[in-house]
Amino acid sequence: MKRSLLIGAWMFVVLWASAALLAEDVAEKSLANWPQWRGPTFNGVAPVGDPPVRWSATENLQWKAPIDGRGHSTPIVWGERIFLVTAIPIDKELPQPYVIPADTPRIKKHDAVITAWKPQALVLACLDRASGRKRWQQTVHEVMPHQAYHWKGSFASASPITDGKHVYAYFGSFGLYCYDMDGRFVWKKDLGPQAMEDGLGEGSSPALLGTTLIVVVDHELQSFVVAIDKRTGEEIWRQNREEVSNWSTPRIFKHEGRRQVVVNGEIVRSYDLRSGELLWQCGHQSEGAIPMPAVGHGLLFATSGYGTDTFHAISLGQRGDLTDSEHVVWSLDRGTPYVPCPMLWGDEIYLLEDRSFFSCLGAVDGKQHYFKRRLPGVRNFSASPVGAADRIYLLSEEGRTAVLKRGPQLEVLAVNSLDEKFYASPAIVGNEIYLRGDKHLFCFSKWSGQ
Numbered sequence: 392m393k394r395s396l397l398i399g400a401w402m403f404v405v406l407w408a409s410a411a412l413l414a415e416d417v418a419e420k421s422l423a424n425w426p427q428w429r430g431p432t433f434n435g436v437a438p439v440g441d442p443p444v445r446w447s448a449t450e451n452l453q454w455k456a457p458i459d460g461r462g463h464s465t466p467i468v469w470g471e472r473i474f475l476v477t478a479i480p481i482d483k484e485l486p487q488p489y490v491i492p493a494d495t496p497r498i499k500k501h502d503a504v505i506t507a508w509k510p511q512a513l514v515l516a517c518l519d520r521a522s523g524r525k526r527w528q529q530t531v532h533e534v535m536p537h538q539a540y541h542w543k544g545s546f547a548s549a550s551p552i553t554d555g556k557h558v559y560a561y562f563g564s565f566g567l568y569c570y571d572m573d574g575r576f577v578w579k580k581d582l583g584p585q586a587m588e589d590g591l592g593e594g595s596s597p598a599l600l601g602t603t604l605i606v607v608v609d610h611e612l613q614s615f616v617v618a619i620d621k622r623t624g625e626e627i628w629r630q631n632r633e634e635v636s637n638w639s640t641p642r643i644f645k646h647e648g649r650r651q652v653v654v655n656g657e658i659v660r661s662y663d664l665r666s667g668e669l670l671w672q673c674g675h676q677s678e679g680a681i682p683m684p685a686v687g688h689g690l691l692f693a694t695s696g697y698g699t700d701t702f703h704a705i706s707l708g709q710r711g712d713l714t715d716s717e718h719v720v721w722s723l724d725r726g727t728p729y730v731p732c733p734m735l736w737g738d739e740i741y742l743l744e745d746r747s748f749f750s751c752l753g754a755v756d757g758k759q760h761y762f763k764r765r766l767p768g769v770r771n772f773s774a775s776p777v778g779a780a781d782r783i784y785l786l787s788e789e790g791r792t793a794v795l796k797r798g799p800q801l802e803v804l805a806v807n808s809l810d811e812k813f814y815a816s817p818a819i820v821g822n823e824i825y826l827r828g829d830k831h832l833f834c835f836s837k838w839s840g841q
Contacts, residue, residue: 420555425468425818425825428550428596428640430777434685435734435816440779442824443837444794445805453823453836456523460514462547463773463814464596466825466832469553472526472572473518475827476560478546480509485535489564489584495611497588497635503541504590510535511546515560517574520820523834527574532565537584540592543773543788543814548594552604559604559621563593567606569624578624582617585610588636588679598652600643603627603664605652609637616641616654618667628667632656640683642691646707655680658714659693659705674714676701682728682775685735688755690720692740696729702742704757721757726750732775734783736797743785745772751799760799768806769793774816777824786813786826809833 421431422438429435443451460479467474491498512533517526536546549561557577560568564584569577585593587610598605604619614634618627632654639655643664650664657678661670679697686692686707694702702723709718731743735754742750744763747770751760766785774786782804783795790809796802811828818825822837 423820424470424555425466425820426554427467427552427599428465428816429683429732429775430818433642433644433683434687434736435732435775435777436736437777437779437819439821440819440824441822441837442779442784442819443822443835444782446792446807446835448809451835451838453834454523455834456518456525456832458827458830458832460512460547461545461829463543463545463827464548464550465816466518466818466827467551467553467558468520468818468820468825469555469558469572471520473520473523473825473832474551474553474558474560475516475518475832476547476549476551476562477514477516478511479514481512481533483510483533485510485533487535487537489537491537491584491586495586497611498586498590503543504539504592505542508536508539508546513547513562513565515551515558515568515570515574517558517572518832520823520834523832529570529574529576531560531568531579532562534565537564538587538592539590544592544594546592548592549596552597552599554599554621557621559597559599561597561606563595563608567597567604567619567624569621580619580624580626582606582608586612591636594638594681596640598641598643600650600664605641605643605664607632607637607639607641607654609634609639609654609656611635616652616662616667618652618664630662630667630669632660634658635678637679638681642684642686644686646686646689653684653686653691653693655682655684655693655695659684659691659703661691671709671711671713673703673705673712673719675703681730682732685733685740687735688738690754692733692735692754694723694727694733694742696727696744700725700727702727702733704754720755723757726763728772730773730775734776734778736778736783739797739799741776741783743772743776746770747772747787749785749795749801751801761801764801766793767803773814777817777819779819784817784819784824786817788813790828792826
């Protein structure tokens with residue numbers, strides 16, 4: 392009996408140690424890749440990256456690959472593979488699978504929404520990292536979309552995500568798809584059609600931790616957040632949300648031993664990752680939230696900028712309604728981004744307004760190192776900031792990238808120009824930075840001697 396107990400205990404220790412080593416190995420590999428929209432650290436920073444400071448159509452260009460169709464999602468990178476999604480117009484007669492009820496509030500056409508579109512082939516593509524050549528491409532679905540998108544958007548605006556074994560591509564109303572790294576189909580999950588405000592299109596990307604995928608569906612009908620088993624596509628839990636159209640990607644993190652899922656919105660809400668239980672919430676955000684929250688220093692940083700600028704640094708480890716409480720450590724009512732995410736890096740948090748104003752504040756106390764400084768030579772941002780090697784990269788819609796020195800003083804190192812439109816956020820892996828334009832994917836590499 393004692394021998395059996397000893398063997399059982401020994402086996403438990405071995406299995407636990409193996410699992411811990413596996414988790415550590417996966418985490419270490421993630422740091423050397425760009426596995427999801429905001430990179431390996433969820434905040435746009437590549438901790439082992441060192442891309443070039445300067446580039447042009449010829450300088451430091453490793454390769455330039457054409458992209459079919461339209462998609463404003465960020466490419467992700469794992470090992471020697473790059474994954475991206477796109478929507479390609481096709482000449483087919485396809486029925487429209489869903490019609491939004493006419494009495495649905497807030498679905499009138501916005502002036503910035505495209506007025507005509509064709510059936511689409513929704514595509515997941517894998518490129519070779521060294522050359523940019525296509526390794527494989529899968530058409531996951533062909534559909535006639537029931538809604539349009541903002542002229543800065545697309546039918547493929549959600550970024551894919553990978554754990555190094557499988558890649559997950561989310562096309563909103565048209566499903567969540569799992570493929571292996573060689574392009575073999577594994578499963579599909581249909582979460583139902585979305586009715587977005589004014590036909591502005593969809594854009595929230597999935598999040599992943601362990602075996603759990605999180606998807607947020609905030610729209611003009613019943614909004615919800617759902618947890619999905621990444622191995623099978625089966626639903627684990629679902630929580631309805633009292634929100635209208637938002638475009639924010641959920642943020643998963645661990646605090647004091649509890650894994651939480653925070654979702655931005657008019658009210659910021661945190662859910663238990665395992666059960667879906669609502670843990671806490673904090674109001675006074677503006678509706679139509681887009682930026683993903685940042686986490687660090689025991690704080691959660693949530694911002695939105697539609698109509699009213701709002702930013703809150705919220706103390707973690709709390710329960711209940713934190714609105715107007717002492718747990719909102721500091722806040723802003725101006726200078727906050729509408730589309731780009733805040734970037735937390737060390738002791739500073741950086742805020743990029745869509746119209747080229749940039750701010751650097753102390754993360755813990757909100758001290759303004761510099762605030763609403765206009766960036767020279769760049770304007771109009773949809774992409775979120777990324778960083779590596781103590782440098783910050785800000786990619787404008789017009790193809791101009793301001794490269795700044797990280798720190799409490801604003802110092803511009805370079806402004807690089809490309810002749811293309813850019814709406815997707817960059818990705819950084821090693822000595823390379825990847826910029827997705829509306830027609831090409833560019834790879835710029837730091838050559839020896841720069």
